[in-house]
Amino acid sequence: MGKIVVIGAPGTIGRAAVAALGKSHEIIDVGASRGTHRVDATDARSVQTLFEALGPVDGVVAAFGGVHFGPFEQMTPEHFQHGLRDKLMGQVNVVLIGQPWVKDGGSFTLTSGITAHQPIRTGTNASAVNMALEGFVRGAAMDLPRRLRINLVSPTVLEESAQAYATYFPGFEPVSSARVGMAYVRSVDGGDTGQIFRVGY
Numbered sequence: 501m502g503k504i505v506v507i508g509a510p511g512t513i514g515r516a517a518v519a520a521l522g523k524s525h526e527i528i529d530v531g532a533s534r535g536t537h538r539v540d541a542t543d544a545r546s547v548q549t550l551f552e553a554l555g556p557v558d559g560v561v562a563a564f565g566g567v568h569f570g571p572f573e574q575m576t577p578e579h580f581q582h583g584l585r586d587k588l589m590g591q592v593n594v595v596l597i598g599q600p601w602v603k604d605g606g607s608f609t610l611t612s613g614i615t616a617h618q619p620i621r622t623g624t625n626a627s628a629v630n631m632a633l634e635g636f637v638r639g640a641a642m643d644l645p646r647r648l649r650i651n652l653v654s655p656t657v658l659e660e661s662a663q664a665y666a667t668y669f670p671g672f673e674p675v676s677s678a679r680v681g682m683a684y685v686r687s688v689d690g691g692d693t694g695q696i697f698r699v700g701y
Contacts, residue, residue: 507539613654
């Protein structure tokens with residue numbers, strides 16, 4: 501049984517990861533405002549403090565991050581920075597700072613979403629951020645030391661969130677949290693690195 505940190509554990513996708521990984525691992529749940537441990541992933545010092553408190557772990561799952569949705573003609577640079585700062589750099593910070601705390605052969609699993617490959621109206625920021633995360637994972641997989649692995653889970657809309665996001669994703673078929681959770685198991689327990697695990701599309 502490994503020790504797996506799930507940052508974003510209180511969220512919908514985080515809960516799916518915890519439910520699946522918790523069957524065979526010790527889960528350390530972390531959130532921004534809820535959870536056993538707290539972190540502001542946009543703040544490098546906060547991320548450093550988290551890993552210092554946790555000590556060595558076998559894997560890290562990043563299942564968090566906000567992006568901006570809104571009409572393109574009304575989007576400002578500040579709006580666009582929201583997704584870059586929160587979802588993109590938040591998850592990148594976890595990898596850059598967390599490397600020394602993940603044991604040899606351990607893994608990072610990041611989270612993007614369907615908009616990287618299937619853009620939606622008002623979702624330009626989400627598409628850009630999610631695609632950037634995929635590029636980071638592919639590049640980092642070549643450079644990470646000590647046999648560390650890194651993958652990314654990219655789900656479509658979850659059934660639990662379908663109603664709330666129906667206006668953003670018209671006609672998209674939701675996916676169960678169980679299917680999403682299995683993608684995190686594949687990333688953590690499998691041997692892949694640099695892979696994008698799409699779920700539901």
